[in-house]
Amino acid sequence: MTQHSTETPQFFLTAPSPCPYLPGQMERKVFTHLVGDRASALNEILTQGGFRRSQNIAYRPACETCKACVSVRVPVERFIVTKGFRRIIEKNRDLVGTRVDPAPTSEQYSLFRAYLDARHSDGGMADMTVLDYAMMVEDTHVDTMLVEYRFRGPDSAITGQGDGPLIATALTDLLSDGLSMVYSFYEPDYLDRSLGTMMILDHITRARKMGLPYVYLGYWVNGSRKMGYKARFQPQEHLGARGWEPMP
Structure with a gap:
């Protein structure tokens, strides 16, 4: 070995x-x-x-x-909530995100499978089994978490938790200077809700409440439609030869 x-x-x-x-x-x-x-x-x-x-x-x-x-991160205190972002936030007011331990469940995998089949059926993760998913979530030695999003229930104001079926999930690492979004997936039947964008907006809010200055979004590739959405989160910093620099 x-x-x-x-x-x-x-x-x-x-x-x-x-x-x-x-x-x-x-x-x-x-x-x-x-x-x-x-x-x-x-x-x-x-x-x-x-x-x-x-x-x-x-x-x-x-x-x-x-x-x-190009590595991208969003400085949460300077982040600009545009009219488009406000519409997405308002459209998803009926969802509640709950932080849970990084433990895989069959409900998560069912949602993950539906997301891959609908959105990335020809991608590198398309053949992931339930065991592969479990390893993605729990095979780690780092400080990480899951955020599960469900519809707001009658007791959500008291419990802080949603109710009903799982709508979206984000796997996120906890850093001393921010949140690093590792992977997220969502119910493909709710495309009009822009759930991927909603989760990023929610993480920006979470980082601000936690006193963390950044949300790390991974790589942005100019010219790639798959990565184009990341350019919408402004202002942002890119990692270059001289370190992290604000983009004009």
């Missing part, structure tokens, strides 16, 4: 493979394992340095001929 040091992380490079965002491009990734007692601290440092997390792996693009992937 391969042993991975918890004190000094080792980094590895993947073989080239087709880029999922830009046709005709090849991608490579540098990655390391997040294991042991220092996994959360390492995940925080790497996230601030442009890495993303998948289970117990932290990775970032290391493409030889392309630098299109």
Whole structure:
């Protein structure tokens, strides 16, 4: 069995493979394992340095001929709630988001499966089984959480929890300077609610209430329709050669 040091992380490079965002491009990734007692601290440092997390792996693009992937974060205190965002917030007033421990459930997987089949049937996660989903949620040594969104019930004002079926879910890492959204999915029958945007807006509100300055959105790729929505959250900071910089 391969042993991975918890004190000094080792980094590895993947073989080239087709880029999922830009046709005709090849991608490579540098990655390391997040294991042991220092996994959360390492995940925080790497996230601030442009890495993303998948289970117990932290990775970032290391493409030889392309630098299109840009790490994006939103400074919550300067975030501008546009009229479009206000409409989405108002449309989802009847939903309540509840923070829960990162424990997989059959209800989550059913929603996850419906989301993939409707929105990403040809993507790299399309064949994920219930075991794969369980590992995505709980196979980690870092500080993470789930936020489950359900309709507001008669007792929600008292309990702070929603009622009825699961509508959307976000897997999110907790950092000392923000929330890092790892993966989110939602009921595909409610496309008119813009649930993906709603979850980001909710996380910006959560970060502000928690006194955290940033929400990390992962990578934005100029020219990729899959990533285009991230440009709507303004102002935002991009990670470049000189560190995190505000975008004009």
